[in-house]
Amino acid sequence: MNKKISFSIWYVFLAIWAVILVHDLIHALQKIEELPYSEFRQLVVAGKVAEVAVGSHTLTGTLKPEGDAKEPKLFSTIRVEDQDLVRELNQHGVKFVGVIETTFWRDVLSWILPAAIFGAIWYFFIRRLGQTQGGFMQVGQSKAKIYAETDIKITFADVAGVDEAKEELREVIEFLKTPEKFTRLGGKIPKGILLVGPPGTGKTLLARAVAGEAGVTFFSISGSEFVEMFVGVGAARVRDLFEQAKLKAPCIIFIDELDALGKARGMGPMAHEEREQTLNQLLVEMDGFDPRIGVILMAATNRPEILDPALLRAGRFDRHVVVDRPDKIGRLAILLVHAKQVPLGPDADLENIAAMTPGFSGADLANIINEAALLAVRRGKDLVGISELQEAVERVIAGLEKKNRVLNKMEKERVAYHETGHALVAISLPGSDQVQKISIIPRGVAALGYTLQLPTEDRFLMTKSELENKIAVLLGGRIAEEMIFGEASTGAQNDLVKTTDIAKSMVKAYGMSERLGTITLERERQPQFVQIPVASEKGDYSEETAREIDCEVRRIIDEQYERVTQLLEQRKAALVEGARVLLEREVISGSELRAIMDTH
Numbered sequence: 195m196n197k198k199i200s201f202s203i204w205y206v207f208l209a210i211w212a213v214i215l216v217h218d219l220i221h222a223l224q225k226i227e228e229l230p231y232s233e234f235r236q237l238v239v240a241g242k243v244a245e246v247a248v249g250s251h252t253l254t255g256t257l258k259p260e261g262d263a264k265e266p267k268l269f270s271t272i273r274v275e276d277q278d279l280v281r282e283l284n285q286h287g288v289k290f291v292g293v294i295e296t297t298f299w300r301d302v303l304s305w306i307l308p309a310a311i312f313g314a315i316w317y318f319f320i321r322r323l324g325q326t327q328g329g330f331m332q333v334g335q336s337k338a339k340i341y342a343e344t345d346i347k348i349t350f351a352d353v354a355g356v357d358e359a360k361e362e363l364r365e366v367i368e369f370l371k372t373p374e375k376f377t378r379l380g381g382k383i384p385k386g387i388l389l390v391g392p393p394g395t396g397k398t399l400l401a402r403a404v405a406g407e408a409g410v411t412f413f414s415i416s417g418s419e420f421v422e423m424f425v426g427v428g429a430a431r432v433r434d435l436f437e438q439a440k441l442k443a444p445c446i447i448f449i450d451e452l453d454a455l456g457k458a459r460g461m462g463p464m465a466h467e468e469r470e471q472t473l474n475q476l477l478v479e480m481d482g483f484d485p486r487i488g489v490i491l492m493a494a495t496n497r498p499e500i501l502d503p504a505l506l507r508a509g510r511f512d513r514h515v516v517v518d519r520p521d522k523i524g525r526l527a528i529l530l531v532h533a534k535q536v537p538l539g540p541d542a543d544l545e546n547i548a549a550m551t552p553g554f555s556g557a558d559l560a561n562i563i564n565e566a567a568l569l570a571v572r573r574g575k576d577l578v579g580i581s582e583l584q585e586a587v588e589r590v591i592a593g594l595e596k597k598n599r600v601l602n603k604m605e606k607e608r609v610a611y612h613e614t615g616h617a618l619v620a621i622s623l624p625g626s627d628q629v630q631k632i633s634i635i636p637r638g639v640a641a642l643g644y645t646l647q648l649p650t651e652d653r654f655l656m657t658k659s660e661l662e663n664k665i666a667v668l669l670g671g672r673i674a675e676e677m678i679f680g681e682a683s684t685g686a687q688n689d690l691v692k693t694t695d696i697a698k699s700m701v702k703a704y705g706m707s708e709r710l711g712t713i714t715l716e717r718e719r720q721p722q723f724v725q726i727p728v729a730s731e732k733g734d735y736s737e738e739t740a741r742e743i744d745c746e747v748r749r750i751i752d753e754q755y756e757r758v759t760q761l762l763e764q765r766k767a768a769l770v771e772g773a774r775v776l777l778e779r780e781v782i783s784g785s786e787l788r789a790i791m792d793t794h
C-alpha cells in the first residue's frame with residue numbers, strides 16, 4: 195500500500211511539472227515580450243511601435259523591425275487607465291484597433307489542459323490499480339483471477355513417482371470423460387478431492403494432469419488470492435467461480451493452497467473476518483452443487499492438520515489423496531521425466547543420483563536437472579555429465595558456493611576444525627549417515643562450511659540410539675572448536691537449535707526418557723510433513739513436569755556432550771591432521787578423512 199501511495203505522489207509531481215512546461219512552451223513559441231507600461235509609452239514616443247490592438251485588459255502589438263530583422267517583434271503590456279494614449283498613438287502614426295478580448299483560449303490552456311492531464315493520469319493510475327489489485331473497480335467480479343485453461347497438454351506421463359495417487363485419480367478422469375456411465379448406474383461420484391502432501395511433490399501438477407487427461411476445462415485459483423482488500427470480495431469470487439464452472443461442465447475447479455483459506459475458523463490471534471466469510475461461502479457452494487452435472491472440485495494443501503474440520507466432512511473434501519515424497523524408484527522416474535529436455539552424457543547415471551537423494555521432492559529433482567544443465571552450459575559442454583549432476587545435488591542441498599565471501603585466517607581455521615569435528619564424530623559412530631564431503635567454502639546464506647552427509651537409504655523410523663548419534667554429530671563441531679581454541683564461537687548456533695529440537699522431541703513426543711516414562715506430552719496439531727521436529731506450544735502438563743522435561747533435555751544433551759568430548763580427545767591427532775588438510779584444500783571427501791583417521 196505504501197508503495198502505491200508514493201507511486202501516485204510521483205505522478206502528481208510529474209503532472210505539475212508538465213503543466214508548467216506547457217505554459218512556458220506556449221510563451222516561448224509566440225515570442226511575446228512582456229513590457230512594462232512605461233517602457234511601452236517610451237517606445238510609442240520614440241516612434242518604434244507599428245501597430246497596437248487595444249483590448250479591455252491588455253495591449254498587444256508589434257514593433258517596427260529594427261536593423262536587418264524582418265519579423266516584426268511582438269509585445270504585450272497591461273492596459274492602464276491612460277487618457278492621453280489615443281492622442282499619443284495618433285500623434286506618432288501608430289495604427290490601432292480596439293478588440294474585444296476573448297479569454298477562451300487562455301482559459302482552455304490554463305484550466306482545461308491541466309485538468310485534462312490530471313484526468314488522464316488519474317484514469318491511467320486507476321486502471322493500473324485495477325489490474326494489479328484485481329478488484330478495486332470491479333468488486334465481486336473475479337474474471338481477472340480465475341484461470342480457466344481449456345487445452346491442457348500435461349498428462350499423467352509428466353507426473354512420475356506418485357503411482358498410488360494417480361491410481362486413485364483414474365476414476366475421476368473416467369467420470370469426467372463419460373459422466374453418463376457413472377450416473378446411469380447410480381454410482382456415487384466424489385465431490386471434493388483433497389491432494390495432501392509436502393511442498394513440491396507435484397500436487398498442482400497432478401491436478402492439471404487430471405484435467406489434461408480428461409480433456410476438460412481447468413478452473414484454478416489459489417487460496418491465498420482469496421485474501422482480499424475488501425470484505426466480501428472473496429465470497430463473491432467463490433460464487434463467481436462456481437457459476438462459471440457450472441456453465442463449462444464437465445470441468446475441474448482447483449483451489450491451490452487451500453490452507454490459506456480453509457484455516458480452522460477462530461484459530462489464530464485474529465479471527466480473520468474476510469477469510470471466514472469466504473470459507474463459509476465455499477462450504478455453501480459445495481453443499482449446493484450436484485456433482486452429476488460434471489463438476490469436480492479439487493484442492494491441494496501441505497498442511498491438512500490446520501484445515502477447518504467442516505471442510506473435511508462427508509460430502510465436501512471427503513476423498514483424500516496423499517502425494518508423498520518419492521522413493522528411490524520414483525525419484526529415478528521423476529529424474530527421467532525431466533531429463534528428457536536436456537542432453538545427457540553417457541556417464542550421467544541417474545540411478546546414482548536417485549540413490550543420493552532420499553527425501554527430495556519432485557520439485558527438488560526437477561531443480562537438480564535444471565542446475566546441472568546450467569552448469570554444463572557454463573562449462574562449455576554439449577552434454578550433461580555425472581559431475582554436473584553431483585554438483586547440482588550439492589547446490590540444491592546446501593545453496594550456492596560463495597567464493598567471494600572472505601573469511602579471515604582465524605575464522606577459516608575455526609571453521610575447518612568445526613567441520614572436521616562433525617565429520618569425525620559421524621564417521622566414528624555406527625549407523626550415522628555417511629559423510630560424503632567436507633567443505634569450508636561458504637555456501638548459502640549462513641553456512642560458513644558444511645559437512646555433507648547423505649543417508650544411504652530411505653528411512654521411516656529412527657531408533658533412540660540413532661537420535662542420540664545425530665545429537666552427537668551436531669555437537670561435534672562446537673566441541674572440536676572448544677578443544678582446540680579453548681572457547682566456543684557463534685558458528686554453532688544452528689547446530690544447537692537442531693540439537694535442542696531433537697532432544698525435546700525425544701522427551702516430549704517419543705517417550706524416550708525413562709524418568710518421564712513412556713508418555714507423550716505433545717498432542718496438538720503437529721505438521722505432518724515437516725521433517726525437523728518443531729518446537730511446539732506448551733502441552734497439557736504441570737509446571738512440575740515442565741521442569742522435569744527441561745532437566746531431561748539437558749541430561750540427554752549433556753550425556754552426548756561427554757561422549758563426544760571423550761571421542762574427540764581420543765582422536766585429537768586425526769582431528770588436527772584432518773583440519774590441516776581441509777584448510778589446505780578447502781574440500782575433502784569422506785573417504786579421504788577416513789584414510790587420515792586410519793593413519794592417525
Ligand code: ADP
Binds near residue numbers: 354391494555
Ligand atoms: P506442489 O504443488 O505439490 O507444491 P508442484 O506441482 O508445484 O508441487 O511441483 C513443482 C514442480 O516440480 C512441477 O512443476 C514439476 O516440474 C516438478 N515436480 C514435482 N513433482 C513432480 C513429479 N511427481 N513428477 C514430475 N515432476 C514433478
Ligand code: MG
Binds near residue numbers: 494
Ligand atoms: Mg502447488
Ligand code: ZN
Binds near residue numbers: 612672685689
Ligand atoms: Zn556445525
